[in-house]
Amino acid sequence: KQEVTQIPAALSVPEGENLVLNCSFTDSAIYNLQWFRQDPGKGLTSLLLIQSSQREQTSGRLNASLDKSSGRSTLYIAASQPGDSATYLCAVRPFPNFGNEKLTFGTGTRLTIIP
Amino acid sequence: NAGVTQTPKFRVLKTGQSMTLLCAQDMNHEYMYWYRQDPGMGLRLIHYSVGEGTTAKGEVPDGYNVSRLKKQNFLLGLESAAPSQTSVYFCASSGSGRASETQYFGPGTRLLVL
Numbered sequence: 001k002q003e004v005t006q007i008p009a010a011l012s013v014p015e016g017e018n019l020v021l022n023c024s025f026t027d028s029a030i031y032n033l034q035w036f037r038q039d040p041g042k043g044l045t046s047l048l049l050i051q052s053s054q055r056e057q058t059s060g061r062l063n064a065s066l067d068k069s070s071g072r073s074t075l076y077i078a079a080s081q082p083g084d085s086a087t088y089l090c091a092v093r094p095f096p097n098f099g100n101e102k103l104t105f106g107t108g109t110r111l112t113i114i115p
Numbered sequence: 116n117a118g119v120t121q122t123p124k125f126r127v128l129k130t131g132q133s134m135t136l137l138c139a140q141d142m143n144h145e146y147m148y149w150y151r152q153d154p155g156m157g158l159r160l161i162h163y164s165v166g167e168g169t170t171a172k173g174e175v176p177d178g179y180n181v182s183r184l185k186k187q188n189f190l191l192g193l194e195s196a197a198p199s200q201t202s203v204y205f206c207a208s209s210g211s212g213r214a215s216e217t218q219y220f221g222p223g224t225r226l227l228v229l
Contacts, residue, residue: 032216043205043220105157
């Protein structure tokens with residue numbers, strides 16, 4: 001059974017710092033990995049999706065990397081801003097099989113950027 | 116274009132009561148999902164649907180039923196609510212095939228069972 005872990009559960013950093021969020025998964029046979037952002041009381045918004053054949057994806061100040069063989073992904077946030085404060089979740093997806101679109105989520109890292 | 120909407124936003128139930136959560140999407144998506152989110156456990160899939168008239172069990176289906184009578188709607192029912200079903204429920208939808216890679220989430224329904 002796939003298990004996804006995100007450590008630490010919470011992180012506080014001063015504004016302007018670069019930071020890294022971690023995600024690890026137990027079964028390396030994944031199709032892709034996604035990073036989501038969740039604001040308090042809101043749903044999830046997809047930030048980046050990395051296919052299993054890719055090593056990284058970038059969007060603005062965000063860069064996500066994937067090392068499938070070691071079961072790890074990182075989300076790098078450059079020049080952090082107070083608006084980046086949110087909970088960040090990663091989720092992995094197995095290879096497509098009819099009807100099997102299940103994502104396995106980590107428990108998230110709650111990020112606070114201190115002004 | 117509202118995306119994925121959920122009704123209601125918040126509800127309090129007594130043990131044994133029943134209720135239905137409604138999810139609606141206006142993106143013509145084939146796939147729809149119901150998740151629950153609990154502290155320290157991440158999101159877990161309850162049921163999902165790969166098309167109108169189809170449903171399938173996810174990771175934690177017990178105590179819930181679903182129906183997909185119309186493509187744009189996915190209903191989650193609790194026949195006899197239990198305190199263990201206190202949670203935040205999220206609905207999501209996606210296209211099929213490669214388009215199923217990205218799921219779009221609703222804002223959630225917060226349910227408290229006393």
